[in-house]
Amino acid sequence: MNILDNIKQTYKNGNMVIRLIYVNSAVFLFFSLLSVFFYLFRLDQISVAHWFSVPSNLQSLLRHFWTPITYMFYHEHFFHILFNMLVLFWFGRFFLMYFSEKQLLAVYVFGGLLGALLYILAYNLLPVYTMPRANGFVPVDSSILMGASGSIMAIILASAVRAPKMEMHLLFIGRIKLMWIAIIVVLVSLFGLRSANSGGELAHLGGALGGYLFVVFERKGIDITRFINSIIDFFVNILKPRPKVKSTKYHAQKMSPEAYNQKKAQDEKEIDRILDKIKTSGYESLTVDEKKKLFEQKR
Numbered sequence: 001m002n003i004l005d006n007i008k009q010t011y012k013n014g015n016m017v018i019r020l021i022y023v024n025s026a027v028f029l030f031f032s033l034l035s036v037f038f039y040l041f042r043l044d045q046i047s048v049a050h051w052f053s054v055p056s057n058l059q060s061l062l063r064h065f066w067t068p069i070t071y072m073f074y075h076e077h078f079f080h081i082l083f084n085m086l087v088l089f090w091f092g093r094f095f096l097m098y099f100s101e102k103q104l105l106a107v108y109v110f111g112g113l114l115g116a117l118l119y120i121l122a123y124n125l126l127p128v129y130t131m132p133r134a135n136g137f138v139p140v141d142s143s144i145l146m147g148a149s150g151s152i153m154a155i156i157l158a159s160a161v162r163a164p165k166m167e168m169h170l171l172f173i174g175r176i177k178l179m180w181i182a183i184i185v186v187l188v189s190l191f192g193l194r195s196a197n198s199g200g201e202l203a204h205l206g207g208a209l210g211g212y213l214f215v216v217f218e219r220k221g222i223d224i225t226r227f228i229n230s231i232i233d234f235f236v237n238i239l240k241p242r243p244k245v246k247s248t249k250y251h252a253q254k255m256s257p258e259a260y261n262q263k264k265a266q267d268e269k270e271i272d273r274i275l276d277k278i279k280t281s282g283y284e285s286l287t288v289d290e291k292k293k294l295f296e297q298k299r
Helices: 003-013 016-040 058-063 067-073 078-096 101-125 149-162 178-194 198-219 226-239 257-281 288-298
Strands: 167-170 174-177
Touching: 003 016, 016 067, 016 078, 016 101, 058 101, 067 101, 078 101, 078 149, 101 149, 101 198, 101 226, 149 178, 149 198, 167 178, 174 178, 178 198, 257 288
Parallel strands: none
Antiparallel strands: 167 174
16 A cells, blocks of 8 residues: 555544644645746746635625635645644544534634634724824735634634643643633733734634634534534535446347247247146136246236
8 A cells, every 4th residue: 555545544534633634734735836836937926825815805805705714724834734733633632522523624614714704804993904004004905814723723712611621731831721721822812913913813813712602502502513514514415426326237148049939839838738727627726836927928
């Protein structure tokens, strides 16, 4: 079995965490190779990021309406995706201790959507993002959002709210409860709103809100991500190849004229015997097989 077969087998047998890591990694590898191609052929004017990242500008968002979904699978830098996938691997395992794989995918998408929504609203409503700065720069016209951080924050918060006292061992720190990890990452994102990655921190907070709401409503017996699974199932069923129904054809074996005449004579002899039996013993004396043969002969 070669490397490609191993990758296919791991993806097929892996849980939803593994599959999400594979999808994100495959997207990153593809676009990294594509960027090298663009560089070698002096096609730097083509911006892949603007086609897959969420723009804060509403007019641009209308032209790229698919980006609130694609951005949560798109990364440009190696250490960005490496850190995100490691966190997804760690906290995805905690999530799957209490919830299903379908719920993990739904929370991933739900957190990403809320992260994008908070980012878009903030960059179009809050004065710090809409008002020109001293140099005349307006952030809303140039900002884009990319990466799975918001989606992963949803999984972190959902895991921490569901099992706040569960402990995780961190290097150089030791064992720490999930609730403290959740509080710390939310505070880091909140204080990080003044940083250069303000848009990313907004997505983190939106994702965290999504994970928190998921568990709160789940405790009430309400799955607020059910609509996402319904949409995913709809498209999966459309794209799923349907099994082909094989029709079996039966071909009568060809007989030679001699064989046909011989079989016909035998059948006629058998019918004569059955008719003689009816004359002597009556129709009721016939066996089921004899009645069947007589009926077929009449047809």
